[in-house]
Each structure stands twice: as C-alpha cells, then as structure tokens.
Amino acid sequence: MKAVLFCFLILCSSLSIATFSGATKTQRAFSIDLFHYNSPLSPFYNSSLTSSQLLKNAASRSISRSNRVSLLVSEDKLPSTITTPDEFLPEYLIRYYIGTPPVERFAIADTGSDLVWVQCSPCKKCNPQKPPLFDPKKSSTFRTVPCDSQPCTLLHKNQRICGTSGQCVYGYSYGDKSFTIGQLGVDLINFSSNRNATFHKLTFGCGFLNKEAVHIDTRMSKNTGLVGLGAGPLSLTSQLGDEIGRKFSYCLVPFGSKFTSKLKFGSESMENVKGVVSTPLIIKSNIPTFYFLHLEGISVGNKMVKTSKKSAVANDYGNIIIDSGTPLTSFEKTFYNEFVSLVKEVLGVKEAKENPLNTLCFRYHAKSSFPNFVLHFTGAKVSMNRDNLFYYSDEENLLCSLFHTGKFGFPILGHMAQVGFRVEYDLHGGKVSFAPTDCTKN
Numbered sequence: 001m002k003a004v005l006f007c008f009l010i011l012c013s014s015l016s017i018a019t020f021s022g023a024t025k026t027q028r029a030f031s032i033d034l035f036h037y038n039s040p041l042s043p044f045y046n047s048s049l050t051s052s053q054l055l056k057n058a059a060s061r062s063i064s065r066s067n068r069v070s071l072l073v074s075e076d077k078l079p080s081t082i083t084t085p086d087e088f089l090p091e092y093l094i095r096y097y098i099g100t101p102p103v104e105r106f107a108i109a110d111t112g113s114d115l116v117w118v119q120c121s122p123c124k125k126c127n128p129q130k131p132p133l134f135d136p137k138k139s140s141t142f143r144t145v146p147c148d149s150q151p152c153t154l155l156h157k158n159q160r161i162c163g164t165s166g167q168c169v170y171g172y173s174y175g176d177k178s179f180t181i182g183q184l185g186v187d188l189i190n191f192s193s194n195r196n197a198t199f200h201k202l203t204f205g206c207g208f209l210n211k212e213a214v215h216i217d218t219r220m221s222k223n224t225g226l227v228g229l230g231a232g233p234l235s236l237t238s239q240l241g242d243e244i245g246r247k248f249s250y251c252l253v254p255f256g257s258k259f260t261s262k263l264k265f266g267s268e269s270m271e272n273v274k275g276v277v278s279t280p281l282i283i284k285s286n287i288p289t290f291y292f293l294h295l296e297g298i299s300v301g302n303k304m305v306k307t308s309k310k311s312a313v314a315n316d317y318g319n320i321i322i323d324s325g326t327p328l329t330s331f332e333k334t335f336y337n338e339f340v341s342l343v344k345e346v347l348g349v350k351e352a353k354e355n356p357l358n359t360l361c362f363r364y365h366a367k368s369s370f371p372n373f374v375l376h377f378t379g380a381k382v383s384m385n386r387d388n389l390f391y392y393s394d395e396e397n398l399l400c401s402l403f404h405t406g407k408f409g410f411p412i413l414g415h416m417a418q419v420g421f422r423v424e425y426d427l428h429g430g431k432v433s434f435a436p437t438d439c440t441k442n
C-alpha cells in the first residue's frame with residue numbers, strides 16, 4: 001500500500017470524527033467470545049500440542065507479525081528495514097452469521113487492518129477452508145455495492161475498479177504480500193442471538209481471489225476470512241461507529257485458560273472501574289489503521305529506563321502500536337538493550353544459553369522476590385504481572401522474556417502483556433484505558 005492511500009483514508013476518517021463528535025451515547029452494547037485458537041474452548045483446539053510447543057509457536061508468530069506491521073509502517077518512511085515474514089498465524093477469531101438464511105463463519109479479529117471480508121463462491125482462488133464458501137446468490141439480503149456509492153468511494157482509488165455491471169470491485173493487500181480481491185457487498189451480519197448484535201447493512205468484501213500468507217495449519221481451516229478492527233473507515237468498529245459510541249474493549253484470559261476471552265462493543269464507561277488508568281490514543285494521519293500509544297519508559301522496582309529521544313521513532317509522539325493480534329511485545333533496539341540491562345541488574349540474573357522461545361532467558365529461582373514492572377504510558381502507569389512479561393519454566397529454572405526486539409520490526413504492545421486487563425479503545429474520547437480485571441469472570 002502506498003503512502004498516498006493513507007492520506008486519502010485519514011481525510012475520510014478525520015472527517016467522520018469531526019462530524020459525529022457530538023454523539024457519544026451508546027445505542028447498543030453487546031459482547032462476543034474471542035476464541036484464542038489454542039484455548040480448550042476454542043473450535044480450533046488441538047489437545048495434542050503441549051503448552052511449551054504452543055508458546056514456541058506463539059513466539060515465532062510474533063516476530064513475523066512485527067515484521068508485517070513494520071512493512072506497512074516503513075512504507076511511510078519510518079526507519080525500519082523490511083523482511084518478508086514466512087509465517088503469520090493469527091491469534092484470535094470471532095464467530096458471526098452472515099446472510100439470509102444465516103451462515104456461520106469464523107474469522108480472524110485483527111486490530112491491525114480495516115476491511116471485513118469473507119471467501120465467496122464462485123471462487124477463482126481461495127485459501128483452503130472446511131465449511132462451504134459463502135454464496136451471495138443464496139442470501140436474499142445480499143446487495144452489491146455500486147462503484148459510485150459511499151462504501152466503495154471510501155476505498156482508495158488504487159484499491160477499486162468498476163466492474164462490468166457497475167459493481168464495486170476491490171483489491172486489498174496486506175504488508176506480508178497476502179491479499180484479497182472481490183466484490184464489495186452489504187448483507188445482514190449477526191454476531192450472536194442478542195438483538196443488539198444484528199446489523200442489517202454491513203459492508204464487506206466478498207473475496208473471490210484470496211491469498212493469505214498463513215502457515216498452513218489444520219486448526220485454521222475453519223477460518224473463512226478476516227474482520228478488521230482497525231481505525232480506518234471500513235473496519236467493523238468504524239462501521240458500527242456511533243451505534244457503539246465509538247468504543248470497544250476486550251478482556252483476555254491467561255494462556256491455556258478454560259474460559260474464553262471477550263470482545264465488547266459499546267461497553268459501559270470505565271471511569272469508575274477500580275484501578276483504571278487511561279492514556280491518549282494516537283491515530284496517525286498517514287497510517288490511520290493502527291492504534292498508537294506513547295510509552296515513556298518502563299520501571300523495574302525503583303529504577304526506570306526511558307524510551308530514547310534519539311530514535312526517530314521514539315521522538316515521534318505515539319511510539320508503540322497496541323495490538324490484540326501479536327502475542328509478544330517488541331521494543332525498539334536501543335530501548336530494548338537498556339531495558340534488558342536493567343532487568344539483569346535488578347533481578348541479579350545472568351543470561352542463559354537456552355532460549356526455547358527464541359527470546360532472552362535467564363537462570364532464575366522462583367523463590368527470589370520479584371520486583372514490580374510498570375509500563376509508563378503518557379498519563380497511565382500500568383503495573384504488569386510477571387506472566388505478562390515472562391514465561392517461567394520451573395523444571396529448568398528458566399525465566400524467558402515475552403518481549404524482544406523484532407530485529408526489523410516496529411514496537412508493538414502484544415496481547416500477552418494485556419492479559420488480565422480490560423483494555424478499552426475509546427475513539428471518541430481519544431484514549432485507551434487499562435483496568436486490572438479477572439477476565440475469566442467477565
């Protein structure tokens with residue numbers, strides 16, 4: 001995707017923010033399950049994989065993901081080198097029903113992209129999937145989108161062409177060279193039996209030529225597309241817009257929990273929630289998809305490392321992307337090195353040779369006391385649990401970091417660091433809030 005495209009998109013989204021800024025009232029609230037595909041409750045669960053195997057898989061996916069994001073960011077000339085990830089496996093999936101009569105679909109929930117799309121028949125090239133393809137001809141409520149109408153014109157002109165019968169044909173590519181091409185349509189989409197979760201005219205891409213650079217994994221064959229939750233104008237969250245008060249949140253349960261995580265739209269105000277802290281949500285006009293926060297530093301015990309002023313990335317306000325789709329957290333290299341030195345100093349640990357997750361591991365004894373790790377975002381100090389930042393293996397007395405410096409990647413706050421918090425994105429209020437929560441009870 002080219003920079004020009006991003007300029008175009010922000011024009012639209014900032015326009016819509018300005019137009020609707022008076023409307024704050026949530027008209028609908030609903031909550032849906034967010035299936036981590038390794039959770040025992042998930043339809044994707046494979047009981048034969050061990051938890052350390054799962055973590056290793058998660059770690060390798062983080063590195064790919066960070067590179068994938070950096071590809072997008074780097075096209076806007078932020079300093080990052082580009083590598084092509086060879087594997088990208090998404091983390092969370094949601095279930096929805098589309099059309100009349102409704103057809104069940106599972107799709108990747110992605111805060112790092114905007115379009116909602118599903119693989120459709122007749123298909124020229126589709127990723128392998130178990131359920132039959134969605135056939136728009138069999139849905140009495142499906143309508144094609146004409147090329148001159150609003151949803152079509154929200155796509156950049158390089159992302160659309162006019163079909164032979166005046167229908168909107170889209171082409172949407174991702175940073176990792178995967179893409180979807182198809183017809184833009186509207187249909188009834190329903191996220192649960194809750195009436196608040198039924199939408200009569202959601203715009204989505206009916207993809208008939210799709211290539212996902214997904215590592216082929218049998219558990220993923222129920223996946224049929226993608227639901228973009230980013231900040232751009234065609235994402236699910238932007239389409240629901242004022243109906244959900246321009247607000248959504250999630251609460252992620254710990255790795256391997258037998259409860260499901262939740263995604264809430266139009267959630268009630270978090271102002272009075274115990275322990276809640278908020279930091280500005282930064283949407284950059286040149287790359288409007290991503291949710292940026294500003295990390296000022298991290299403290300370990302009573303010592304702190306600050307993000308580098310020298311780095312061009314850190315200098316920019318909004319130096320880390322918050323993402324639900326990346327397991328591990330990645331930091332800019334200079335900052336990472338300083339942070340690791342501080343961790344070693346305060347914990348009094350030495351680097352181990354073993355690195356089962358391909359991250360940094362330390363020899364560590366569980367009985368030692370553990371200092372408080374706090375992420376200092378602008379205006380919000382978020383106190384981490386040990387498991388947000390480290391994986392501890394007591395057999396080996398190994399403490400391995402759940403953060404790394406994606407060699408070429410852009411800084412990302414991954415979802416493991418967000419487990420045990422309710423994280424709310426308030427686009428109207430321009431802030432992200434964190435509240436420590438037992439997500440298994442929500």
Ligand SMILES: *[C@@H]1O[C@H](CO)[C@@H](O)[C@H](O)[C@H]1NC(C)=O
Pocket residue numbers: 026027028029030194195196266
């Ligand atoms: C529907 O949304 C409204 C407004 O947010 C809320 O008060 C109500 O409880 C929701 N209904 C259900 C069944 O969730």
Ligand SMILES: *[C@@H]1O[C@H](CO)[C@@H](O)[C@H](O)[C@H]1NC(C)=O
Pocket residue numbers: 097102188190191192193198
């Ligand atoms: C919504 O989804 C449920 C399944 O949870 C389905 O039975 C129902 O028919 C759907 N409602 C509409 C209006 O499509």
Ligand SMILES: *[C@@H]1O[C@H](CO)[C@@H](O)[C@H](O)[C@H]1NC(C)=O
Pocket residue numbers: 046047048049218219
């Ligand atoms: C589960 O994982 C094992 C080990 O990787 C694999 O051989 C098997 O095919 C998987 N089963 C399913 C249903 O995905």
